[in-house]
Amino acid sequence: MPTQTIASPTREAPSSTSRAVEFLRRRKFMIFVIIGLTAGLVLWATGQTTALAVTAYLVLGIVIVVTAIDMVRDLMRGHWGLDILAVIAMIATLAVQEYVAGLIIALMLTGGEALEDLAARRASRELDQLMSRAPAFAQRIHPSTGEVESITIDEVQVGDELLVRSSEILPVDGELLSEHATIDESSVTGEPIPVSYGAGDHVLSGTVNGTASFTMRAQKMAADSNYASIVRLVERAVESHAPMVRLADRYAVPFTVVALLIAGFAWFLSGDPVRFAEVLVVATPCPLLIAAPVAFMGGMSSAARLNVIIKDGGVLEMLARVRSAAFDKTGTLTQGKADVVDIHPASRSSSETLQLAAAAEQYSVHVFADPIVAAARAQQLELPDVTNADEVATNGVLAHLAGGAVVRVGKPAFIEEATGSIDRPELRAGETAVYVSVGDELAGTIILSDPIRPHAADTISRLRGAGVAEIVMVTGDVAPTAESVAQTVGIQTVHAETTPQTKVEIVQAIRPRPVLMVGDGINDAPVLAAADIGIAMAGRGATVASESAAAVITSNDIARVADVAYVSRRTVHIALQSIWMGIIISVGLMLVAAFGYLPAVAGALLQEVVDLVAIVSALRALRAHKGAERDRAPRHEPAQADAAAA
Numbered sequence: 001m002p003t004q005t006i007a008s009p010t011r012e013a014p015s016s017t018s019r020a021v022e023f024l025r026r027r028k029f030m031i032f033v034i035i036g037l038t039a040g041l042v043l044w045a046t047g048q049t050t051a052l053a054v055t056a057y058l059v060l061g062i063v064i065v066v067t068a069i070d071m072v073r074d075l076m077r078g079h080w081g082l083d084i085l086a087v088i089a090m091i092a093t094l095a096v097q098e099y100v101a102g103l104i105i106a107l108m109l110t111g112g113e114a115l116e117d118l119a120a121r122r123a124s125r126e127l128d129q130l131m132s133r134a135p136a137f138a139q140r141i142h143p144s145t146g147e148v149e150s151i152t153i154d155e156v157q158v159g160d161e162l163l164v165r166s167s168e169i170l171p172v173d174g175e176l177l178s179e180h181a182t183i184d185e186s187s188v189t190g191e192p193i194p195v196s197y198g199a200g201d202h203v204l205s206g207t208v209n210g211t212a213s214f215t216m217r218a219q220k221m222a223a224d225s226n227y228a229s230i231v232r233l234v235e236r237a238v239e240s241h242a243p244m245v246r247l248a249d250r251y252a253v254p255f256t257v258v259a260l261l262i263a264g265f266a267w268f269l270s271g272d273p274v275r276f277a278e279v280l281v282v283a284t285p286c287p288l289l290i291a292a293p294v295a296f297m298g299g300m301s302s303a304a305r306l307n308v309i310i311k312d313g314g315v316l317e318m319l320a321r322v323r324s325a326a327f328d329k330t331g332t333l334t335q336g337k338a339d340v341v342d343i344h345p346a347s348r349s350s351s352e353t354l355q356l357a358a359a360a361e362q363y364s365v366h367v368f369a370d371p372i373v374a375a376a377r378a379q380q381l382e383l384p385d386v387t388n389a390d391e392v393a394t395n396g397v398l399a400h401l402a403g404g405a406v407v408r409v410g411k412p413a414f415i416e417e418a419t420g421s422i423d424r425p426e427l428r429a430g431e432t433a434v435y436v437s438v439g440d441e442l443a444g445t446i447i448l449s450d451p452i453r454p455h456a457a458d459t460i461s462r463l464r465g466a467g468v469a470e471i472v473m474v475t476g477d478v479a480p481t482a483e484s485v486a487q488t489v490g491i492q493t494v495h496a497e498t499t500p501q502t503k504v505e506i507v508q509a510i511r512p513r514p515v516l517m518v519g520d521g522i523n524d525a526p527v528l529a530a531a532d533i534g535i536a537m538a539g540r541g542a543t544v545a546s547e548s549a550a551a552v553i554t555s556n557d558i559a560r561v562a563d564v565a566y567v568s569r570r571t572v573h574i575a576l577q578s579i580w581m582g583i584i585i586s587v588g589l590m591l592v593a594a595f596g597y598l599p600a601v602a603g604a605l606l607q608e609v610v611d612l613v614a615i616v617s618a619l620r621a622l623r624a625h626k627g628a629e630r631d632r633a634p635r636h637e638p639a640q641a642d643a644a645a646a
Contacts, residue, residue, distance in 0.1 A: 029066070030110040033059060037103040044100050056099035060090050063106040083109070085259055089280035093600060096274045101281050101600030108608055134227060135205060138171035139163040141215065153222035160218045164209045173225040174216040176201045182210035251579060259283035259590060266594035275596060282589035282603040291578035291614045298621030299571030305625045307555040308535075308564045315550045318533050319568035323512040325468050326527075328519035329475035329485055332537050332558070334430060334450040336367050336520065340375040342447040344425055348436075353444030355381045357436045360399035360409045363389035368434055368448055369397075372409075396434075408437045411478055411497065415442065429484045432477060455559035457489045462562035462631065464490075466569065469512060474503050474527070503527040518561055524548075535561060563628040570624040578617040585610050 036059035043052040064087055071083050086109045093102030139148050141161040148163050153171045156162070161177065164170055170183070181197045185207045194210055197203060203216060206227025222228055263279035296313040303310050310316060327333055343350040358376035361369040363386070376383060385402035392398060396410015408415050412424055415435040422442050425433055430451050436443040460471055472493040473486045479496040486494045495506050504527050507517055517524075517531035520538065525548040528534030536549035537558065553560045589606060592598045598606075 027110075030107075033063065033103070033106045033110045037100075037107050040100055040103045052099050053097070056094065056102055060094060060102050060106055063109065064090055067109065085256055085280060085283050088260075089277065089283065092273070092277035092280055096277045098274065098277055098281075098600040101277070101604045104601065104604035104608070105281060108604065108611065135169040135171040135222075139165065139168075156218050156222055158218055158221060162216050162218060163213060164216060165213045166209060166211050168209050170203055170205050170207050170209065170216070171225075172205045172218045172222050173220040174203055174218045176203050176214065176216050178214035178216075181212070181214040184208040184210065251583065255283075255583060255586075258587065262587075262590045262594055269594075270596065274600070275594060278593040278596075278598060278600045278603055279590050281600045282593055282598065282607050283586060290611060291582060291618045292575050294615055294618035295571055295575035295578060295621045298574075298619055299567055299624055302567050302571070302622055302624040303551075303564050306560050306563050306567070306628065307553060307557070308560050308567075309552045309554060310564075311550055311552075315533060316568045316571050318514055319516070319551075319565055320572040322468055322514050322516045322533065322565060324470040324472075324510045324514070325463055325516040325518070326472050326474045326507050326510060326531070327491070327517075328524050329473055329477050329482055330367055330432075330450060331520040332518055332524075333453060333456050333473070333485055333489055335453050335556070336450065338368050338371045338432065338448040338450040340371055340446055341431070341449045344445040344447065346442040346444045348438065348441075348443040350444065351379065351381060353436050353446065354379065355383060356407050356438060356443055357409045357434065357446055359383040359386050359401065360389060360397040360407050362386070363399065364391050364397045364409075366391075367450075368432065371448060372434065372446060405438055407443075409434060411435065413497070424478075424480070427480050427484060429488045431484070432481045452485060452488055453556075453558045455557065459558050459562045460490045463565060466562070466565055468516075468565075470510060472506075472510065474498055474506050474517075476503075500524075500526045504530045507531050516561075516565075518558075519549075535564070562631075563625070566628040566631050567624040570627055571621045574618060574621045574624070578614050581617060582610060582614045585613070 036055060040052055040055050040059075043049075043055060067083050067087055071087070086105060089105050090102050093099065093105065135153055138151055138153050138156050138160075139162060140151050140156065141148055141163055143161065156172050162171065162174065164181075176197050176199055179199050181203070182194045183197060183203060184194045185204065202219070204227070205220075205222075205225040259280065263276045263283065266275040266279050267273055269275075293313075296316055299316045300310045300313060303316075330336055340354075343353055345353055348356070354372070354376050358373045358381065361372045362383070387400050387402055389397060389399040392410070392414065395414040396408060399407045399409070401407060406418075408418055412422060412433075412435050415437045416422055418440050419437050419442050420440075422435065425445060425447065427433060427447070430449050432448050432450060434446045434448060436446065463471060470493070471491055472495060473482060473491050474495045475482045476498055477496060479494070482494050482496040486492070495502075498506065503524070507515055507527050507530055514532035516533045516535065517527055518535045518537065519528055520536060524536070528536060528550075529548040533551070534549035535551045535553060537556070538552050538554060551564065553564075586607075589598060589603060589610075593603055
């Protein structure tokens with residue numbers, strides 16, 4: 001009998017009660033201030049001024065010391081803190097005996113962080129959902145007894161046979177053993193229509209089984225599987241708080257200077273130090289501190305809705321300023337799912353050419369290797385034995401057959417090293433030629449077709465419309481194929497037959513900056529890391545490219561490149577709007593207070609309202625993805641038709 005199945009297939013998200021407990025535990029300091037403010041209000045209402053003063057000095061003294069320590073730490077890290085205004089304001093309220101106003105400022109300071117947390121959690125909901133769905137358990141079929149046992153996914157080993165029941169999440173990447181399976185991949189690829197698979201097909205972790213159970217063989221351990229990689233990217237994104245304050249930091253010094261000048265001017269004109277305190281009460285910079293992080297978290301969440309994982313909040317700001325873009329070809333602008341469409345024989349027949357190529361390509365990780373091997377197997381060709389094979393990066397495969405023959409498969413220049421000059425066939429858009437030689441003779445040429453991705457041309461057009469001045473293609477493929485694809489999608493500048501190193505050099509030389517690089521393969525990892533912003537296409541599983549990139553598209557839709565660029569611009573726009581709105585309102589309130597029309601207590605309460613307005617304004621970034629979808633809607637159908645025609 002199978003062991004009892006553990007009910008939950010995912011890592012459960014914390015309950016609302018546990019989240020509330022955790023919030024209160026982390027906000028002990030805020031609760032202390034609330035208690036102090038409550039006591040202060042009671043003492044103020046009952047006229048107990050001495051007790052009120054003692055309470056204010058106790059509470060505000062602790063808040064000032066703690067804030068000052070944090071401020072010094074920030075200064076030691078090179079960050080100018082806006083909290084200095086709040087500290088000066090609290091000291092000023094104590095000096096002029098505006099105790100209640102001082103306590104309200106303390107609540108504003110400690111509560112502002114709490115409000116930011118609440119808003120950020122709302123903004124990061126999409127990211128949290130991805131993380132909470134990570135599979136936790138698997139059902140392993142015992143190899144001897146056939147019994148099903150429930151194990152944690154960390155216990156799954158490569159080669160284990162697993163049972164996936166109806167509506168369960170696939171725990172690891174693997175090979176389908178059952179004859180048929182229907183799988184919902186929307187959480188990983190963004191495709192809403194379930195996909196049908198047959199025996200032998202590769203299936204991805206994190207996807208959801210349909211109504212019928214099936215068996216699969218684990219091909220990767222949990223830590224190396226597709227969904228685990230996505231979760232790691234999400235965790236890195238959620239933890240990237242530091243870059244999110246860069247935007248607000250630019251306004252810290254000017255805002256502080258302006259606030260102190262207005263406060264000093266008010267004191268000078270009135271001769272009353274109370275005016276100084278009243279101005280600084282409404283100068284506390286919570287809107288600046290809150291608006292930028294909340295907006296950027298909202299933008300990251302919005303990008304997640306588009307199946308784009310942003311690793312760092314600072315990436316959004318950089319993406320909003322992109323002026324140049326570089327694209328890889330195979331697997332990026334094209335689908336990376338090539339099929340053999342023709343064979344041009346030379347010294348050997350078509351079948352012999354395919355046999356030789358498949359024998360060598362068995363040892364290659366290139367995107368064209370699998371379709372060549374699959375074509376040979378479909379024709380039931382017997383592949384010659386290979387004694388040794390080496391993959392020459394970006395060039396091809398050099399294989400030694402059991403009979404002593406040396407086979408080369410790859411680019412024409414690689415083949416010509418052995419054969420001398422060869423004829424090159426004319427290619428159409430999306431076609432690539434793979435050349436095969438035996439010894440010093442050209443055996444034949446295999447033509448593969450790698451269709452251009454839908455929306456590729458539309459994506460290039462939208463980036464140009466957004467102000468990206470320079471767009472180039474950087475590919476290891478041969479020039480005729482690369483130029484044909486580039487012409488179809490609207491790219492004028494092509495760098496073909498490049499190596500990983502030359503890709504890096506080309507991208508580093510592109511002007512104007514910043515430069516965006518989009519790629520998918522292992523050979524793209526260095527250039528993705530070298531670019532100002534790297535975006536990896538990783539719809540069919542994580543690669544080294546996704547680890548090197550600043551953002552990862554988990555679907556197969558290249559339109560997401562233009563979408564996330566739109567989201568970035570919209571997010572930065574919203575953040576700046578929210579910051580400036582907070583600054584303008586605060587300056588207006590400071591001027592009112594400077595002329596004596598805004599008592600300290602009323603000003604402190606109004607500042608809390610400004611904080612809430614800043615948060616609500618920043619949360620508009622949560623809907624940035626809606627604007628991205630509208631941005632591409634008018635071009636959707638023509639782009640699709642153009643791609644299909646190509």
